[in-house]
Amino acid sequence: MKTLYTFGAALLLYTCIPPYPSAMAGNEATAQKNLSTAALAPAQSAVGPLAGRPEVQAFIREMAAKHDLDAHKLNKIFAQVQVQPEIIAAITRPAEAKPWHVYRKIFLTPQRIEGGVAFWQAHEPVLARAEQVYGVPAEIIVAILGVETFYGRITGKHRVLEALSTLAFDYPRRAAFFRKELEHYLLLTQEEGIDPLSLQGSYAGAMGLAQFMPSSYRAYAVDFNGDRRRDLWSNPQDAIGSVANYLSTHGWQRGEPIALPARVQGRGYQTLLSRELKPQQDLRRLIQQGVTPEAPIDETNLAILLELEGPNSPEYWLGFANFYVITRYNHSPLYAMAVYQLSQEIRRQRNG
Numbered sequence: 001m002k003t004l005y006t007f008g009a010a011l012l013l014y015t016c017i018p019p020y021p022s023a024m025a026g027n028e029a030t031a032q033k034n035l036s037t038a039a040l041a042p043a044q045s046a047v048g049p050l051a052g053r054p055e056v057q058a059f060i061r062e063m064a065a066k067h068d069l070d071a072h073k074l075n076k077i078f079a080q081v082q083v084q085p086e087i088i089a090a091i092t093r094p095a096e097a098k099p100w101h102v103y104r105k106i107f108l109t110p111q112r113i114e115g116g117v118a119f120w121q122a123h124e125p126v127l128a129r130a131e132q133v134y135g136v137p138a139e140i141i142v143a144i145l146g147v148e149t150f151y152g153r154i155t156g157k158h159r160v161l162e163a164l165s166t167l168a169f170d171y172p173r174r175a176a177f178f179r180k181e182l183e184h185y186l187l188l189t190q191e192e193g194i195d196p197l198s199l200q201g202s203y204a205g206a207m208g209l210a211q212f213m214p215s216s217y218r219a220y221a222v223d224f225n226g227d228r229r230r231d232l233w234s235n236p237q238d239a240i241g242s243v244a245n246y247l248s249t250h251g252w253q254r255g256e257p258i259a260l261p262a263r264v265q266g267r268g269y270q271t272l273l274s275r276e277l278k279p280q281q282d283l284r285r286l287i288q289q290g291v292t293p294e295a296p297i298d299e300t301n302l303a304i305l306l307e308l309e310g311p312n313s314p315e316y317w318l319g320f321a322n323f324y325v326i327t328r329y330n331h332s333p334l335y336a337m338a339v340y341q342l343s344q345e346i347r348r349q350r351n352g
Contacts, residue, residue: 050165051078059168059179067187074186077161077196087158087166090203100308100315100334107147107338108345116142116346119151119236126224126237134244135254139350141243143343144329148211152236155208156201160185164205164214181205184214191218192230199233208232209239210246220246250328251321258322259340260297261315262305266290269316272305277327279303279320286318293318306333 050056056078064071098106120127120142127138142151149155164185167178185205189196201207205214210232212221221230224241231238268289272281279302283293286305297318304324306317317337326336 048082049079050081050083050169051075053169055169056165059182063183063186067183069186069190078165080197081159081162081165083166083170084158084162087163087203088171091167091171098334100337101311103334104338104341107342112146112150112342113345113349115151115153116146116342117350119145120346120350123236123240126240130224130240130244133241134248134252136244136247136252137343139343139347140247140258140326140339141240142346143339144243144326145209145239146342146346147335147339148206149209152209152239155211155233156203156206158200158203158205159197160199160201160205160207160214161196163201163203167204178205181214184218188214188218209236210243212242212246216246220249246329247325250325252325253321256322257297257301257320258326259320259337260318261294262318263292263294264290264305264316265292269305273307274304277304277319277331277333278324281305283318291316291318306337308334308337 051060060071060074060078063069063074116139120138124138127141130136130141131138145151161182164178164182168175168182169179171178182205186196188194189199199207202211206212207214207217208231210221212232217230217232221232221238221242222245223230223238225235225237227235229235229238230242232242266289269286269291272286272289272291281303282299283297283301283303284299286303287293287299291305301320303318303320306319308315308317319333319336323333323336323340326339327333329339330336
């Protein structure tokens with residue numbers, strides 16, 4: 001029996017949240033591989049405002065010393081923040097833990113395709129400019145916004161500060177990552193002149209139409225309409241430019257392929273299946289081992305071979321450098337494949 005290329009519950013849905021460290025904006029260091037069961041479990045939440053907890057007080061002192069933030073103001077802020085157990089529950093059941101044929105149905109719907117066409121039509125000049133400046137196709141930008149927030153309709157219902165604080169102080173498995181994001185969030189709200197208690201986002205603290213984590217917001221968000229603000233909450237132009245900037249910065253190759261379905265035969269291809277997402281194998285070698293691309297493609301391309309779980313049998317896909325770039329937005333190959341396939345359906349329907 002062949003082992004299907006499926007992906008475990010560590011893979012997370014939201015942008016900028018790598019399943020294990022490294023995605024957007026130089027996040028967490030390499031995860032410890034030998035964590036004990038106790039270390040992986042959520043901590044027992046203390047009752048009451050976070051400001052009363054010793055670890056939060058230590059964090060406040062660090063922020064005051066490191067960034068010259070007002071400790072008194074931070075205490076007042078954290079006095080209005082409490083741990084939210086539903087956030088811990090949500091982060092332990094990511095959509096990417098589903099098999100591909102189930103995951104695909106979440107995003108490849110008539111409503112999301114039609115919504116993508118309408119969004120493209122409404123923002124066509126901005127998308128064209130983003131493609132010209134950054135080299136990222138308009139349909140990819142639109143599809144990412146479609147997967148992330150249904151083009152801005154679903155941006156999250158949790159207070160960002162509460163989400164990040166809950167995960168920073170009561171989710172040991174990824175506490176270091178979320179504590180760093182909490183630090184970036186407080187700096188971001190200070191830089192942008194925003195009340196840190198006012199913003200809402202995903203259960204993991206991702207924000208706006210593009211669902212950027214705070215570190216990514218600070219590093220990659222752009223003012224694409226020239227109003228001297230980087231507004232990913234209510235400004236689609238800034239969201240479009242920021243998504244394109246993010247992908248471009250992470251190595252998007254203008255005009256190069258993303259993914260291609262393939263057929264396999266024999267058994268040689270099985271040794272070429274890998275969980276590594278960065279293409280490192282010459283396509284010619286894959287072809288020699290029984291992999292046949294279903295469309296003409298330059299055989300000098302580097303590629304990965306994906307085996308995804310279909311409803312009755314595996315699907316095989318070749319992923320190229322630009323597919324890898326999409327996984328920098330979210331490290332799940334299921335996410336990248338959903339973005340790619342949605343983008344193709346949106347373009348097909350738009351072109352009629």
